[in-house]
Amino acid sequence: MRALHTDLAARVRGEVRFDAGTRAAYSTDASNYRQVPIGVVLPATVDDAVAAVEVCREHGVPVLARGGGTSLAGQCCNTAVVLDFSKYCRRVVSVDPERRTAVVEPGIALDELNRQVAEHGLMVGPKPATHVSCTLGGMIGNNSCGSTAQAYGKMADSVLRLEILTYDGLRTWVGPTSEEEYQRTLAEGGRKAELYQGLRALRDRHMAEIRTRYPDIPRRVSGYNLDALLPEHGFNVARAIVGSESTLATVLRAEISLFEVRPERVLVVLGYPTVFAAADAVPAVLPHRPTAIEGLDRQLVELEHTQRIAGEAVDALPPGGGWLMVQFTADDHDTAAERARRFVEDMKRHGEDISVSYMDDPEHEERLWQAREAALGATAFPPTGVPTHEGWEDAAVPPERLGAYLRDFRELLREFGYQDAALYGHFGQGCVHTRIPFDLRTAAGVAAYRRFVERSADLVVSHGGSLSGEHGDGQSRGELLTRMFGERIVGAFGEMKALFDPDNRMNPGKVVHPNPLDGQLREGVDYRPAEPRVRFAYPRDGHRFSHAVGRCVGVGKCRGLDGGVMCPSFRATHEEEHSTRGRARLLFEMLRGEVVAGWRSTEVRDALDLCLACKGCRSDCPVGVDMATYKAEFLSHHYAHRLRPRSHYSMGWLPLWARIAAVAPGVANALTHAPVVERVAKWVAGISEERTLPRFARQPFTSWLRRHTASGSGSRRDARKTVVLWPDTFSNYFHPSVARAAVEVLEDAGLHVVVPRASVCCGLTWISTGQLGVAQRVLRRTLSVLRPALRAGTPVVVLEPSCAAVFRSDLPELLHGDEDAHRLAGQVRTLAEVLTREAPDWRVPVGRRALVQVHCHQHAVLGFDTDRELMRRCGIDATVLDSGCCGLAGNFGFERGHYAVSMACAEHGLLPAVRDADEDTCVLADGFSCRTQVEQADTGHVPSHLAEVLAEGLRRERGRRRTTEQPSASAPPGEVR
Structure with a gap:
């Protein structure tokens, strides 16, 4: 392996990784399987990938060309050299709008590709639920x-040509092959x-079997596409390779068909008494x-309702026990709506037990689609506490047989005790998804799993279906293919x-000569x-750290480049181990103890170093992985009884230093901003040289x-209600104007x-640096100070979102079982929450446009709907950015070595939007970090907290009233102008 690593590093321009951390991050996909790779290569170009395969061939080691790593059948993990194209090889080489x-x-993600071709009014046809991260x-x-x-x-229907590389070095374009081209190829x-x-001889030998054994259904994904080689299909070698799961060749480039975007959509949801009745209606x-x-x-x-996934959209479903979501698209809304209307009229003639809901509000419709796409996450960890698994995830049958199949299934x-499994999927093509609570940790459970999938395979075949209708065979179903094809x-x-691969070096053990379906399990009996x-x-x-870090099921939403907050560091680096998924894999492997081991692991520390704890x-994670908490836990143990990074003593103990500085803030500012002293202070504190230290008030x-x-200027004692205003470190010592x-x-x-x-203090800086013992002591003291207010049920208004999030989420978990901790979690209010709850009729006419950056912790823990409502009520025309994390993230952006990533996160969306805002638009950011990032980026805007904008509106309103109430010079006494 040392020689292989050396040769790859010498001949590959991209990155060659054989370290334990990288291998751990790539050890599994979204399946039940785990195989630690030999190493990982991130080719800089497709030519680089050719060089990498050449080196692997010289050393005789297997190769796996990996996409987004979201595969559910085990085809994206192997003991091989993994080629990950997604960091560098993601270029759109050319677009022909006329030919579409x-x-x-191969490394470009689907959403990114669609974004680039959208300027031509085009899009890729297939759209898996993992569209944010799956690669072409x-x-x-x-x-x-x-x-x-x-x-x-399917994707095979969109592929026109492929440039492929075989393990033995053949690099060529393949596609449909006319007789003339075939003869020319032979002649060469x-x-x-x-x-x-x-291939021609193979096709001819098996032509009759191919024509009779391949089910004629829209969702046959199992097996190789030998039918693409038939004469009536043009001996299409490219389409024969599609779906081969890296077992035949490496795809270097692809020419694909695009489709015109139809901008108008209308969604009709039909409710039926049961899911079986819904399936019966598909024909x-x-x-x-x-x-x-x-x-x-x-x-x-019910699972999504319980877990509050797209709650409003799910609540709007029509009555029923099974539903069909039927979407119509067109170039104009009237056409789409008319098609939907005629459809509903026809469906009502077919059955009386139908309830109907029209959804032509794009935002509402999008939330419902998001709920459908979140199904895998919603079903992975049901409230029963028993996790579910893939294993029989996506079988497909003829649509006209769907109802009968679902009843039998x-x-x-x-029969096997899996009756709580949810059923959903692409019913129009007879494809059914489900996750099943298999027991994959005991010998009896694994044996039951095998018996169940064997019986399921026979059942699908009896209905004329395919073992896989979407996610491929890999290891889950490769062993069962004889039951379907013979x-x-x-x-x-x-x-x-x-x-294609005579030495069996391309992703061995998948599809052909497969590993046992119950082998190489990620969990398993050991x-x-x-x-x-x-x-x-x-x-x-279940109060188990191993269960928490095992939460990740690999869907890869954290690898998305747009929308939401997760995962800012991946968006900056495009590194698997800087995604939430990659870090979860490393923690999982740390507890397993084979590749990386123990709290002292430098590999885990390095992967977590760029986690912004946002x-x-x-x-945003479909299964609620909370990497900020896991990072704090890890740092607590990693640095126990050891010297910590300097920033942990400076930024981590900021509340203490701020209290000391408050004694003489002028002296503190002079010292920390004097040219020479400032440089020394930054070095001592472990703070990036590019950062400007905030000034104390x-x-x-x-x-x-x-x-x-x-x-006597304060509120009266007989005011309607008392509230505690939390004096957080940032509002108290740095930005008191906010408070x-x-x-x-x-x-x-x-x-x-x-x-x-x-x-008092919420302990945030100690939590984020993993000084959890100190944080617990600080929080216990805080609870003792707040005890009278907590026992009286007094609301605690917290202006800094990160502090409010600590009280809502971190506090109850750090001091679990402490009733005062749970009381405080329930009594914490944001400014918007306390105003809407305690003063529902209060409003002030602000009348301004605002660009709003939502703090990550507010997005994740507190929610922002109440703020939207308050701003609307006060006449603030708010544009709420969907730009992700600001990049400063408390201590993260100040720490030495983080500046580049911090600014890359900010430049992803926040800073360009602020620069583009006109002078009359105020920039709203409740988070101290967000405001500091904008201020230090020299955007031309000084951001404000919502409290400041509301107070400014109050002053203007008071001034207007005073002006209005002044007596006119010519008015009689007692009258006002």
Whole structure:
């Protein structure tokens, strides 16, 4: 392996990784399987990939060309050299708008490709649920489909040509082959002629079997596409390779068909008494030629409702126990709506037990589609506490047989005790998804798993279906292919494999000559992770850290480049181990103890180093992985009884240093901003040289409030209700104008404002640096100070979102079982929450445009809907950015070595939007970090907290009233102008 690594590093321009951390991050995909790779190569170009395969061939080691790593059948993990094209080889080589085609490299993600071709009014046809992260190469390897395959077909239907590389070095373009081209290829001789001649002979030998054993259904994804070699299909070698899961060749480039974007959509949801009745109705839907026909059952809807996934959209479903989502698209809304209307009229003639809901509001419709796409995450960890697994995830039958198949399948689930499994999928093409609570940790459970999938395979075949209708065979179903195709066709698959890859070095053990379906399990009968004592409680995971880090099911939403918060560091680096998924894999492997081991692991530390602890994954991850908490836990143990990074003592203890500086803030500012002293101070504190240290305020907020109250200017004691205003470190010592503005607003709303009687802190900086013992002591002291307010049920208003998020999420888990901790979690309010709850009639006419950056912790833990409502009520025309994390993220962006990533995160969306905002638009950012990032980026805008904007509106309104109420010079006494 040392020689292989050396040769790859010498001849590959991209990155060659044989370190334990990288190998751990790539050890599994979204399946039940785990195989640690030999090493990982990130080719800089497709030519680089050719060089990498050449080195591997010289050393005789296997190769796996990997897409987005979201495969559900085990085809994306192997003991091989993994080629990951997604970091560099993601170029759109060319687009031909007239022919509606594009040539692309394999590493580009589907959403990114669609974004680039959208300027031509075009899009890729298939759209899997993992569209944010799946790569085009992976879609070709898997023959991907998605909901839009109803209208546009599978990936094989979009592939025109492929540039491929065989393990033995043949690099060539392949596609449909006319007789003339075939003869020309033979005449030229060489490896390609040998391959084509062998494929022709293979086809001719098995032609009758191919025509009779391949089910004629829209979702046959299992097996190799030998039918593409038939004369009537043009001897299409490219389409024969699609779906081969990297077992035949490496795809270097692809020419694909594109489709015109139809901008108008109308979604009709039909409710039926049962999911079986919904499936029975599919044949009547098909003649209307909708773009998508998706099915849901009651179990899935109840799971999503329980987990608050797209709650409003799910609640708007019509009555029923099974549903069909039927979408119509057109160039104009009237046409789409008319098609939908005629469809509903026809469906009502077919059955009386139908309830109907029209959804032509794009935002509402999109939320419902997101709920459908979140099904895998929703079903992975049901409230029963028993995790579910793939294993029989995507079988497909003829649409006219779907209802009968589902009834038989449900009976089989009941027989094995899996009756709670949800059923959903692409019903228009007879494809059914489900996750099943297999027990994969005991010998009996694994044996039951094998028996179940064998019975399921026989059931699908009896209905004329395919073992896989979308996610491929890999290891989950490769062993079962003889049940579907018979020995002769499966033997032909082996012959095809031998023609392309005679030495069995391309992704061995998948599809052809497969590993056992119950082998190489990620868990398995020998799974025994370490169960260390931890600081956080992990109540969602049975109080076990191993369950928490095993939460990731690999769908890869954290690898998306747009929308939401997760995962800012991946968006900056495009590194697997800088994604939430990659870090979760490393922690999983750390507890397993084979590749990386123990809390002292430098590989895990390095992967977590660029985690911004933004908590975006807590809300955006389909299964609720909370990497910020896991990072804090890891750092707590990694640095226990050891010297920490300097920033942990400076930024981590910021509340203490701020209290000391408040004694003489002018002196502190002079020292920390004097040219020479500042450089020394930054070095000592472990702070990036590019950063400007924030200035301490001349007077802390708490000092101002004492004078404000003593002078009688404060709110009356007989105010409607008392609230505690939390004096967080940032609003108290750095931006007291925010807290003063909040007092002004709260008092105007009729609330009596008090602050804690002693110094308090939420412990955020200690938590984010993993100093959890100190954080627990700080929080216990805080609870003792707040105890009277907590026992009285007094709301605690927190202006800094990160501090409020600590109280809502971190506090109850760090001090689990402490009733005061749970009381505080329930009594914490944001400014918007307290105003809307305690002063529902209060408003002020602000009348301004605003560009709003939502703090990551507010997005993930607190929610922002109340803020939207308050801004609307006060006349703030708000544009809420969907730009992700600001990149500063508390101490992260200040720490030495993080500046480049911090700014890359900010430049992803926030800073360009702020620069583009006109002068009259105020920039709203409640987070101290967000405001600091914008200020230090020299954008021309000074951001404000919502409290400041509301207080400014109050002052303007008071001034307007005073002006209006002044007596006119000519008016009689007692009258006003």
